[in-house]
Amino acid sequence: MIVPLEQGTPFAGKAPMGLNVLIVDDEPPARARMRQLLADCGAQLELNIAGEAESGPQAIAKVDELKPDVVLLDIHMPGMDGLEAARHIVRRERAPAIIFVTAYEEHALQAFEVQALDYLMKPVGADRLAGALSRLTRRSRSDSLVRIDEVARSLGTERTHITVPERGRMMLIALEDIVYLRAEMKYVTIRTASREYLTEESLTNFEAEFGKHFVRVHRNALVSRKSIAGFERIRGEPKQTGRLGEGHWQVLLKELPERLPVSRRQWSVVRAAVKGSNGG
Amino acid sequence: MARKKASELSRPLDSRQEALAPTPRQLIPDGCNLSVVLRVLVGTHVLALLVALVSELGTGLEQGFRQFLLAGAVLEPVILLSLVAWCGLRRWLGNASAWRQRLAAWSVPALIAGLLVALFQREAGASAVFFLMAVAWVLAAALQHYFELRARVFSPSVLEARFQALQSRIRPHFFFNSLNAVLAVLRDDPRKAERMLENLAQLFRAVMGDVRKLVPLEQELDLCRKYVEIEQTRLGERLQVDWQVGATHPKLRVPQLVLQPIIENAVRYGAEKIAGTCQILVRVRQLGFTLEVHISNPIAADPIQREGNQIGLDNIRGRLALIYDLEARLVARVRADRFEVSLTLPVEHKQQTVR
Numbered sequence: 001m002i003v004p005l006e007q008g009t010p011f012a013g014k015a016p017m018g019l020n021v022l023i024v025d026d027e028p029p030a031r032a033r034m035r036q037l038l039a040d041c042g043a044q045l046e047l048n049i050a051g052e053a054e055s056g057p058q059a060i061a062k063v064d065e066l067k068p069d070v071v072l073l074d075i076h077m078p079g080m081d082g083l084e085a086a087r088h089i090v091r092r093e094r095a096p097a098i099i100f101v102t103a104y105e106e107h108a109l110q111a112f113e114v115q116a117l118d119y120l121m122k123p124v125g126a127d128r129l130a131g132a133l134s135r136l137t138r139r140s141r142s143d144s145l146v147r148i149d150e151v152a153r154s155l156g157t158e159r160t161h162i163t164v165p166e167r168g169r170m171m172l173i174a175l176e177d178i179v180y181l182r183a184e185m186k187y188v189t190i191r192t193a194s195r196e197y198l199t200e201e202s203l204t205n206f207e208a209e210f211g212k213h214f215v216r217v218h219r220n221a222l223v224s225r226k227s228i229a230g231f232e233r234i235r236g237e238p239k240q241t242g243r244l245g246e247g248h249w250q251v252l253l254k255e256l257p258e259r260l261p262v263s264r265r266q267w268s269v270v271r272a273a274v275k276g277s278n279g280g
Numbered sequence: 281m282a283r284k285k286a287s288e289l290s291r292p293l294d295s296r297q298e299a300l301a302p303t304p305r306q307l308i309p310d311g312c313n314l315s316v317v318l319r320v321l322v323g324t325h326v327l328a329l330l331v332a333l334v335s336e337l338g339t340g341l342e343q344g345f346r347q348f349l350l351a352g353a354v355l356e357p358v359i360l361l362s363l364v365a366w367c368g369l370r371r372w373l374g375n376a377s378a379w380r381q382r383l384a385a386w387s388v389p390a391l392i393a394g395l396l397v398a399l400f401q402r403e404a405g406a407s408a409v410f411f412l413m414a415v416a417w418v419l420a421a422a423l424q425h426y427f428e429l430r431a432r433v434f435s436p437s438v439l440e441a442r443f444q445a446l447q448s449r450i451r452p453h454f455f456f457n458s459l460n461a462v463l464a465v466l467r468d469d470p471r472k473a474e475r476m477l478e479n480l481a482q483l484f485r486a487v488m489g490d491v492r493k494l495v496p497l498e499q500e501l502d503l504c505r506k507y508v509e510i511e512q513t514r515l516g517e518r519l520q521v522d523w524q525v526g527a528t529h530p531k532l533r534v535p536q537l538v539l540q541p542i543i544e545n546a547v548r549y550g551a552e553k554i555a556g557t558c559q560i561l562v563r564v565r566q567l568g569f570t571l572e573v574h575i576s577n578p579i580a581a582d583p584i585q586r587e588g589n590q591i592g593l594d595n596i597r598g599r600l601a602l603i604y605d606l607e608a609r610l611v612a613r614v615r616a617d618r619f620e621v622s623l624t625l626p627v628e629h630k631q632q633t634v635r
Contacts, residue, residue, distance in 0.1 A: 026555075027457065028516045029464035036467065055555060076453065078555045078580075103456035123460040 018046030019133060022068035024059040024085070025052075025101070026077040030122065034072060034101075040126040045133055056080025057161070060088050060172055068096045070136060072120075075102040080160050083108070083152055088163045090144045092170055097136050098144065111154045115147040158209065164190065164197045171197060175213055179227045179255050181206055183220040193255040215273045217251055218263045228274055229254045231262065307381040308370040309427040311363035314626075315606035320359060320423055327419075328355055357396055358416060362389035385424040390417040439602060446598045448487045448537050454544070461514045476513060479506040486537055491599055494533040497571070501525060501564070504540050511547050519551040519558055526565035532627055534571065535603055538596060542575045542621050545592045549619065550577030566627065573623040579614065593621065600625075 023034045031052050038047055050068040053059040057080055063071065071089060075082035086098050100112065100119040112119050118132055152159075164171045177192045183203045190197040207214065207222055214222040229252040236247035249267055250259040262270055309316050329348050336344035365388045373381050393416035397409050458480055466473040486503055508521050521543075543562065551558035563574040593612055600608040609624040 027461070027514050029461040029514060030457070033460055033464035036464070076552070078553045103460065104452040122456050123463050 018048050019070055019136070020048050020050040020066065020068040021133075022050050022059065022062055022066060022071045022096070023052045024054075024056075024062075024071060024077075024082065025074035026054050027074075028054075030074065033123070037124060037126050037129050041130040041133065044130050047133070056082065056085035056088075057172060059085045060170075063089050063092060063096060064170070067094070070097045070099060070133065072099050072101050075100055075105055075108060081157070083148070083155070083157060084159050084161070086148050087145075087152060087159065088161065088170070088172060090141060090148055091163045093141075093168075095141050095144065098148075099132055099136075108151070108155060111151040114154075115151050117144075117147055117151065158212075162190075162199075162201075164199045166197065173197060175210060176226075178214075178224055179253055180224060180260060181214065181222045182260075191256070215270055217260055217266055217270050219266075221260050223251055223253070223260060225274065227254050228252075231271075232259070306370060306374055306431075307378055307424070307428055308366050308373065308385045309424060310370055311366035311368075313605075313607075316427065317363055318606060319427075320363060323423065323426075324355060324359055324419065325352075328352070354393075354397070354412075358389060358393045361392045361396075362416075362420065365389075365392065382421075382424060382428075386417055386421040389420040390414070392416070434602075442602055443490075443492050443599070446595055446602070447491055448541060448595070450484065450487050451544070451548075457514055458510050461510075465513070472513070476510055479510050482506055483510070483540075486540070489536060491535070491537060492603065493536045495536045497528055497532045497534050497564070500534050500536065500539050503537075504543050504562070507540055507543065508547075511551070515547075515551050517557065518554075519547060519560070521560045521562060524561070524563040524565075526563075528564070528566040528571065529627060532566065532571065534625060535599060538600070538623070538625070539573060539575070541592050541596055542573075542623070545621075546575055546577035546619070548592075549579060553580045554578060569627045571625045571627055573625075574620065575623075576618045576620040578617060579619045596623075 021038060023031050023038075025031045025034065031054070035049060038049055041047060050066040051062050053062045056077055059071065059073065062068075071086075073082045073086060073089075077085075082100060082102075086100070089095055089098060098118070100117060101122060101124065102108070102119060103122040109119065118136075120128060120132055159175070161172050161174050164173060173190060173192065179191045179193060181203060182189045182191070186200070187198045188201060188203055188206070190199060203220070203222060207216055213224060213226075215225055215228075217223050231249050232252055233249055234247050246264075248264060249262040251262055251270075252259060309320075311317065328351050332348035332351060333341065333344040336347055366385060369384050369388065373384055376384075390413040394409055394413040397404055397412055458476070462473050462476045462480075465476070483503065483506060505523075508519070512519050539562075543560065546560045547558075550560060558578055560575065560577045563572075565572050593610060597610050600610060604626060607626040609622075611622045613620055
């Protein structure tokens, strides 16, 4: 499980100040126990408890705020679980090392082994924790990213949030806040009720991962199923022949006054998808 | 069936019968048991309807239904009186030989049918009366045979295997997290750690015990409270349980671990999946001869997290079917963003263990 240190950022270099550790667990006693254990490890290792978080989104915010070296991350948490939180954390610049902590995961651990990710089993022994922390290596960001994404894919878990970089910061957007996604030139615009974000991820990727939540209304647009308020038919422009053009449909949105065109090719698919999700 | 099984199965079998599939001692169906009553009524009425429809094929459906209704006027009093008679005979002839019991079970409905027709339909000829008695005799024999076979299917060895399969298990996730929580409080609050270990021990004793055991309702509720206490240490303020326990018969007994897994389910799919506070409602009350239990929990809005709620319940359902047959009911449904489980059990006062 020991991976060569990435040049220039070994943890050994940090030794004088010690490792800054962020504890993430939704259960208060589990966090208390981890504090005790870290205190016990203090004899062997230079450690600081940077802070604690009790949920996935809070962990991500604390990583941005406290810039810890290591995150001890519980996997089983309500809402965003530890695995998803890790996927967002490793996308940060100078991402901390992650050690997963779990009481019992039937399928996940095998996947972790395969991808050589560090994990500890609760109840954790002080020796094991010290061992894991002293062996710690800062992997290259892209390496961790690939490994964690691979575990998530093999477990078939879906993200509940997406991470978008913005002016040097990473913004976390809840999937349920997204009204639509529209491809424009080389970027995709993510529209929520309050604002817009830009991302370089492709629309096809979004559709592949979140097909359950979005429906493709046009070659360049995905609309959240729950945001569709209805459809309106737009009459076509008069043509030179004097007859009216065929016209097209537009999606009316619940959260926003703007409308999105439905392509002729997608119309039947969209109608079926919306009917299906509303139960006819 | 419940009473029948309970009394029969606790009795030692004699060695001669043990070699083959054991023959139950009581061969007269229990006419006082709701499941038996239901099976007899549905069985005979479906048969009567078919016969009426087939016999009136030429004259049309309407005539068939009319015939069925007329037959019902004879059928129902005979069946109801026969059930009452079976109920009494079963207790009276409990120690009689197998064939004597069977003959009694077959003949009594025929006698009742004959008597009723002779008394209230005097215009019917003797041949018609005898024909009716013969039909009643054959039907009674068929029904008795069915219940005897059913009892044999539920013989002790078969039951044993089925109960084994339904033995409760401790969820590893719960086990390790609880141990971790004990370790967390051990240094600062040793008394709390002691209490948690005691509660865990009691829970384990129940889980490793015999799932067929009937225990006082109060004992099962106590186990549930101890379980909730463990979980509350772990989850803190997030888990809240509203106990609404009404007055019940002091000797009321329920199968061991019939309520705790439902509450565990509520914690697992409620408190563990929802970030905010999760209020679980437990309502227990006795209505006449039934015990009603409602347990509900809020559920995550995410449909993926809603799934799975049902799995733990199937185990309880299986055990209830083996112990109470049709007399117990477990219904689960989603209503207004809450998952609700309703459990109805017949009230058992007797000190008994289903074996």
